Amino acid sequence: MALLQISEPGESPAPHQRKLAVGIDLGTTHSLVATVRSGAAESLADAEGRVLLPSVVRYGPGGVLAVGEAARERAADDPANTLVSVKRFMGRGVADVAKYGALPYRFVDAPGMVAIETAAGLRSPVQVSADILAALRERAEASLGGQLAGAVVTVPAYFDDSQRQATKDAAKLAGLPVLRLLNEPTAAAIAYGLDHGSEGTYAIFDLGGGTFDLSILALTRGVFEVLSTSGDSALGGDDFDQAIASHWRAHLGLADASGRDTRRLLVTARRVKERLSTEDAAEEAVTLSLGQQVHLRLTRAEFEEITAALVQRTLGPTRKALRDAGLKPADVDGVVLVGGATRMPHLQRAVEDFFGRPPLKDLDPDQVVALGAAIQANALVGNREAGEDWLLLDVTPLSLGLETMGGLVEKVIPRNSTIPVARAQEFTTFKDGQSAMAIHVVQGERELVSDCRSLARFELRGIPPMVAGAARIAVTFQVDADGLLSVSARETTTGVAASVVVKPSYGLTDDEVARMLREGFDHAGEDRDARALAEQRVDAEGIVAAIGAALAADGDLLEAGERADLEARVAATAALAKGTDHRALKAAIEDLNRASEAFAARRMDRTIHRALAGRRIDDVAR
Amino acid sequence: MTADFTRNHFDLLGLPVAYAIDAQALERAFRDLQSRVHPDRFAAAGEAERRVAMQWAARANEAYRTLRHPLGRARYLLGLKGFDTGEDSNTAMPPDFLMQQMEWREAVADARGSRDREALEALKGDLGRERHEMQSQLARALGDDRNYDAGCSLVRKLRFLDRLEADIDDGLEALGDGP
Numbered sequence: 001m002a003l004l005q006i007s008e009p010g011e012s013p014a015p016h017q018r019k020l021a022v023g024i025d026l027g028t029t030h031s032l033v034a035t036v037r038s039g040a041a042e043s044l045a046d047a048e049g050r051v052l053l054p055s056v057v058r059y060g061p062g063g064v065l066a067v068g069e070a071a072r073e074r075a076a077d078d079p080a081n082t083l084v085s086v087k088r089f090m091g092r093g094v095a096d097v098a099k100y101g102a103l104p105y106r107f108v109d110a111p112g113m114v115a116i117e118t119a120a121g122l123r124s125p126v127q128v129s130a131d132i133l134a135a136l137r138e139r140a141e142a143s144l145g146g147q148l149a150g151a152v153v154t155v156p157a158y159f160d161d162s163q164r165q166a167t168k169d170a171a172k173l174a175g176l177p178v179l180r181l182l183n184e185p186t187a188a189a190i191a192y193g194l195d196h197g198s199e200g201t202y203a204i205f206d207l208g209g210g211t212f213d214l215s216i217l218a219l220t221r222g223v224f225e226v227l228s229t230s231g232d233s234a235l236g237g238d239d240f241d242q243a244i245a246s247h248w249r250a251h252l253g254l255a256d257a258s259g260r261d262t263r264r265l266l267v268t269a270r271r272v273k274e275r276l277s278t279e280d281a282a283e284e285a286v287t288l289s290l291g292q293q294v295h296l297r298l299t300r301a302e303f304e305e306i307t308a309a310l311v312q313r314t315l316g317p318t319r320k321a322l323r324d325a326g327l328k329p330a331d332v333d334g335v336v337l338v339g340g341a342t343r344m345p346h347l348q349r350a351v352e353d354f355f356g357r358p359p360l361k362d363l364d365p366d367q368v369v370a371l372g373a374a375i376q377a378n379a380l381v382g383n384r385e386a387g388e389d390w391l392l393l394d395v396t397p398l399s400l401g402l403e404t405m406g407g408l409v410e411k412v413i414p415r416n417s418t419i420p421v422a423r424a425q426e427f428t429t430f431k432d433g434q435s436a437m438a439i440h441v442v443q444g445e446r447e448l449v450s451d452c453r454s455l456a457r458f459e460l461r462g463i464p465p466m467v468a469g470a471a472r473i474a475v476t477f478q479v480d481a482d483g484l485l486s487v488s489a490r491e492t493t494t495g496v497a498a499s500v501v502v503k504p505s506y507g508l509t510d511d512e513v514a515r516m517l518r519e520g521f522d523h524a525g526e527d528r529d530a531r532a533l534a535e536q537r538v539d540a541e542g543i544v545a546a547i548g549a550a551l552a553a554d555g556d557l558l559e560a561g562e563r564a565d566l567e568a569r570v571a572a573t574a575a576l577a578k579g580t581d582h583r584a585l586k587a588a589i590e591d592l593n594r595a596s597e598a599f600a601a602r603r604m605d606r607t608i609h610r611a612l613a614g615r616r617i618d619d620v621a622r
Numbered sequence: 623m624t625a626d627f628t629r630n631h632f633d634l635l636g637l638p639v640a641y642a643i644d645a646q647a648l649e650r651a652f653r654d655l656q657s658r659v660h661p662d663r664f665a666a667a668g669e670a671e672r673r674v675a676m677q678w679a680a681r682a683n684e685a686y687r688t689l690r691h692p693l694g695r696a697r698y699l700l701g702l703k704g705f706d707t708g709e710d711s712n713t714a715m716p717p718d719f720l721m722q723q724m725e726w727r728e729a730v731a732d733a734r735g736s737r738d739r740e741a742l743e744a745l746k747g748d749l750g751r752e753r754h755e756m757q758s759q760l761a762r763a764l765g766d767d768r769n770y771d772a773g774c775s776l777v778r779k780l781r782f783l784d785r786l787e788a789d790i791d792d793g794l795e796a797l798g799d800g801p
Binding site for chain 2: 319379382393419420423480547596599603604611
């Protein structure tokens with residue numbers, strides 16, 4: 001449908017053509033799914049009427065799987081097998097996880113990413129997230145009555161490449177047709193901006209359970225442009241719970257609390273924290289594992305004192321984002337609060353003091369991200385209504401670069417570059433006859449490679465023998481609209497194509513994802529072939545409709561022979577979609593994609609020619 | 623088949639090849655182009671179209687980024703005219719400019735050393751005015767004067783100022799991120 005809209009702007013698809021699309025906020029403490037119905041975004045509830053799904057998964061003995069509330073109820077008595085806040089471990093290694101302090105999990109240093117040993121076996125954070133996403137997919141399918149055509153999954157804006165890739169892998173494992181990864185503050189801005197018809201410069205202050213994002217956006221009619229983003233992907237409401245729990249441990253002599261007691265303290269800390277948003281003091285009685293009963297109390301003043309440093313930590317990234325956007329606090333027309341942790345009164349005061357204006361909080365901070373994602377999903381899948389023609393321009397949060405001599409970083413794409421972005425950097429050989437070159441891709445702002453995150457190591461082989469400095473190795477970085485990086489390298493003087501071997505430093509390889517996908521189906525007892533067929537059919541329908549519309553609009557760009565060839569492949573794909581062989585269907589779709597490349601390129605050229613011609617006519621008219 | 627990338631940035635955005643630019647027209651042209659080629663317009667399309675869209679959207683972003691900033695626009699325009707600004711190779715500068723640079727650098731280092739936020743902000747302000755003056759000169763050199771050698775020299779000077787400003791920003795960042 002998106003193709004039709006290019007030639008007929010503003011034309012909305014007939015009601016029966018509306019596709020099912022959802023937005024999913026995969027949060028640290030809870031997750032939710034939303035959709036657009038009758039022109040309005042709404043969150044979808046489970047059978048019990050609950051919208052928020054606790055991001056908790058329990059892997060009990062005998063392969064028992066519980067997701068959400070049922071899992072959370074067991075967090076205190078079975079902490080080792082009940083995984084909470086797993087978002088913090090996405091795309092992370094053992095060393096990263098260590099800084100979260102004492103956690104009741106058995107971490108295993110699996111290749112690429114940390115894994116957790118549970119009663120049901122080893123689980124990667126990607127699999128745990130996939131179980132949460134699958135629960136939401138099932139909820140959405142039950143609620144909407146059909147298979148989803150597309151989903152937008154949100155990620156913290158400050159997530160790096162490995163964290164984003166891990167999230168995308170989780171969505172794939174969960175059987176979600178991912179249209180886009182969307183940054184959480186940007187999603188909030190869409191929901192807020194479209195709801196309020198806002199124009200001007202907005203700061204989105206998003207403090208979730210485990211991550212902090214601050215994005216500055218310029219909202220003008222029909223365009224959401226992210227000017228800059230900053231944050232801390234290891235700072236959130238959880239840290240406030242930890243601060244309270246440590247305070248109690250220190251004052252009640254519970255320094256060597258067991259895993260269960262640690263979890264109990266944290267659960268109580270969270271409740272007390274939430275009560276302190278409206279009360280001046282709170283007290284709860286807790287029975288510890290040895291039968292000892294303790295009274296845990298805290299006043300709001302104490303809470304504010306022990307968490308003052310955490311509140312201050314949000315202001316550093318806030319200043320940085322403003323500076324990157326070339327703005328001062330007073331230049332901001334509005335500050336929108338997002339994330340449950342922004343309910344804390346002292347945090348709101350700090351934000352108000354910093355910007356010199358009271359923050360906006362009339363949208364539910366727990367739901368606004370999912371609602372924005374649903375609006376974006378609805379648009380991407382092709383359900384745009386007339387007048388809903390808006391454009392979203394986001395940025396990459398962290399600089400991307402390469403290791404050069406002496407362990408220094410050469411930045412190729414600076415932070416806050418508008419995505420998608422592609423940029424090439426040339427390198428040369430160091431020795432005569434050098435035939436290979438190691439390429440180390442890193443992400444971060446620091447000058448030393450050791451202070452940045454290592455994303456991947458490549459080896460470029462087959463460089464023809466030349467004297468030192470004669471070879472020209474072009475390394476191209478490309479960040480797509482999901483904020484995901486791909487890197488390619490080639491030697492340009494000879495045009496010899498050299499092979500590139502990718503070894504992700506963090507994250508899962510394609511093989512691992514494929515293996516988990518197989519295991520997941522075995523585990524859930526789902527009919528894998530049926531699922532694959534259903535997914536391929538959705539894909540096939542999409543591409544057959546898209547190419548049909550493209551041929552109707554721009555078929556004249558093809559020679560008669562080319563057109564007949566493409567039409568034959570479309571027909572073959574459509575015929576296979578009626579059958580049951582999902583492998584043959586997949587091959588036909590891939591074949592059709594390949595065959596339509598030249599046509600796609602010619603159509604885009606025509607679009608651009610028309611845009612230029614149209615602008616000239618505008619200029620004449622003015 | 624890859625997209626036709628032979629058009630220069632100005633042509634792609636339908637603007638005259640000139641340093642003097644109508645900022646609003648540039649922004650309008652960019653948004654118009656991006657709204658046609660952005661991958662979000664093709665999210666439901668086939669893989670081939672999504673890939674082409676990504677290439678073009680990246681191309682549009684690059685053109686906009688280059689032309690929006692005076693330094694980038696000047697460097698790009700000089701490149702089109704066959705002039706290499708030589709920012710990495712040519713470090714020869716007039717002595718008075720070098721003198722002033724050294725003074726600036728010392729002032730920045732002092733302010734950073736004494737963690738003096740106000741001094742850093744003041745230096746940033748001074749730098750902004752200096753930059754403004756140089757940009758005016760650049761506009762004349764690349765406009766009516768057609769003095770491209772002078773343009774190259776000004777681009778190199780402006781690059782110096784950019785580095786200095788990054789230094790000031792680092793200093794401010796170090797102060798701002800403290801407890």
